[in-house]
Amino acid sequence: MENVAVIGASPKQERYSNKAIRLLAEYHHNPIPIAPKHEEIEGRKVYQS
Secondary structure (H helix, E strand, C coil), X not given: CCEEEEECCCCCCXXXXXXXXXXXXXCCCEEEEECCCCCEECCEECECC
């Protein structure tokens, strides 16, 4: 399992950044969402940029 930062993460499921978070988690990686305006995306803590 690797940690992977997803910069510009979005809570909107149609966005590629959100799809990346879901696929990374599905393949047993640890996606780390980074976004300036959100606190949680796909059940994961968002780190502010």
